[in-house]
Amino acid sequence: MAGQRRTLQDLADAVGLSLAATSYALRGVRGSPETIHRVREKADELGYTVDPIARALASGRTGSVGVSGSLRDLWQQDLSVLVTRALRSRGRYATIADADADPEQERLIVEQFVAQRVDGALVSPVDPTATYWRLLGPEVAVVAIGDALTTRPGSGSVLFDNKYGVDAALAHLAGLGHRRIGLLAPALPSTPGRPAQVLAASVAERLGVSLIEVSAPAATADAVEVAAALLAGPSRPTGVFCLSDSLAFAAYRAARDAGLRLPDDLSVVGYDDHQLAALVDPGLTTMAWDEDAIVEAAVSQLEGPADPPPVFRPELVVRGSTAEPPD
Known part of the structure; x- marks a missing residue:
């Protein structure tokens, strides 16, 4: 069979399993670890690869x-x-x-x-x-x-539930005594489905704090320049709320370049609780999501949408990047 494409039937015959059992084992869906290993090893030996076009024609998927x-x-x-x-x-x-x-x-x-x-x-x-x-x-x-x-x-x-997240983050800074807060937001289209920036303005007004809003690129390196401009001058904010941890890390770099110490001179709050948030120095105060539950809720809806759709609320994780503002 030199030069001829191997089929799933060839593989099934070689391992002594049915077509269905071979297919399941190859995809790791069913079968013991030993069977899955044996099937995949034989597939490599035979040079068998799945033809996605043939599979789509056969199954419609x-x-x-x-x-x-x-x-x-x-x-x-x-x-x-x-x-x-x-x-x-x-x-x-x-x-x-x-x-x-x-x-x-x-x-x-x-x-x-x-x-x-x-x-x-x-x-x-x-x-x-x-x-x-x-x-x-x-x-x-x-x-x-x-x-x-x-x-x-x-x-x-x-x-x-971004309303809760924005409220909790700004209330944390306001509770520490910050009255001039920068909002570092990703440069994304403003739509009715993405109200975080609008919410931030109304929450700041209710808390009695002054909010300075700026938009920045999503990439951390590109956002440093925007964060640096926000922190320049004598009227700079004493706290910065970033609508992603990527932007918060940009604020860290901009603060360091400006000679500002966290949290003595500047407090920073992020949004997402990326795995690096606990590793930077000082640790980043941020809003944390239950990522595993979010992914499970999303993937399960490939079989049909949930009614009503699940709503997830972030929780505030306080670390060392926030403190009372300087005198």
């Missing part, structure tokens, strides 16, 4: 799920890894794409998912109100993480 987010944000990188693992445990495979906080790039990704005939899509949308989400037909299970896709009825969603 590709087994592929598109995963989209702005991957220069550190927390979304971690979330994509967790989603990929959860899909793999269910015998499904992820096609990961970086929207780069750009709606135009996100539209191209949606078109790519359509061309690849993905069975589903798990997305952290840049623009949840965009019409391009309709390009994914009703046969594709779509689940949005963070914001609902308002233009595509029938999509699943996992929603975040």
Whole structure:
């Protein structure tokens, strides 16, 4: 059979299992660890690889799920890894794409998912109100993480209680005595499904603090310059609330470059509780999500949207980056 493509039947015959048992073991879905290892080892020996086109023609499904987010944000990188693992445990495979906080790039990704005939899509949308989400037909299970896709009825969603998160973060700084607070927000489209910045202004007014709002790129390195401008001058804020930990790390760098000590001269609060938040010095005070529960809620909705959609609330984790403001 030199030069001829090996089939699943060839592999099943070689290991002495049924087609179904061989397929399950190859994907790691069923079978003992020994059987899974034996099947995969024999597949490598025979040079057997899955033909996704043939599988799609035979079953009408590709087994592929598109995963989209702005991957220069550190927390979304971690979330994509967790989603990929959860899909793999269910015998499904992820096609990961970086929207780069750009709606135009996100539209191209949606078109790519359509061309690849993905069975589903798990997305952290840049623009949840965009019409391009309709390009994914009703046969594709779509689940949005963070914001609902308002233009595509029938999509699943996992929603975040950002009102609580913004309130808790600003109340923490105000409770320490900060009255001039900077808000470092990602430069994303302002939509009804993403009210964090609007919420921050109303919460600050209620708490009686002055809020200085600036937008920054999602990437930490690119955001340092914006954070430095926020911290320049005698009227700089005494505390900074960042709507992602990536931006909080940019504030750390900008403060260090300006000769400011955390938390003596400046307090910083992040949002997400990325794994690095506990490792930087001082540890970052931030809002933490239950990532495992979020991923489980999202992946499970590939079988059908939840009604009502689950809503997750972040919790404040206080570390060493916040203290009373300097006199």
